[in-house]
Amino acid sequence: MKILPIRNENDYQKALNRLEDIFDAKKGTEEGDELEILSILIDRYENEQFPIGMPDPIEAIKFRMEQLGMKQKDLAEVVGFKSRVSEILNKKRKLTLDMIRKLNTTLHIPTEVLIQDY
DSSP: EEEEEEEOOHHHHHHHHHHHHHHTHHHHHHHHHHHHHHHHHHHHHHHHSSSOOOOOOOHHHHHHHHHHHHHHHHHHHHSHHHHHHHHHHSSSSOOOOHHHHHHHHHHHHHHHTTTTTT
């Protein structure tokens, strides 16, 4: 097992190919250890080279509502009046700290997403 740092696209492709070859390796074996280390290196390289930004707070709320099968009236129980929900979802009203807390607790949307400016 000879593992090298992933410094460029060529190294990245080699690591991905090797990962594919040993993907079903058993834990505790030499190939299993190599698989674990390669996974960590690949993840680090991908996070550095292809960072994914946080979603827009309102889009995150809409997405989570869709996942949970919620309607605007359901969200009104969390943040207040139905008209307030409409204003929030149309970006005409900003989220308050209290709303962010309730959305985090109820919809399980990370506060880091909800506190962003939009």
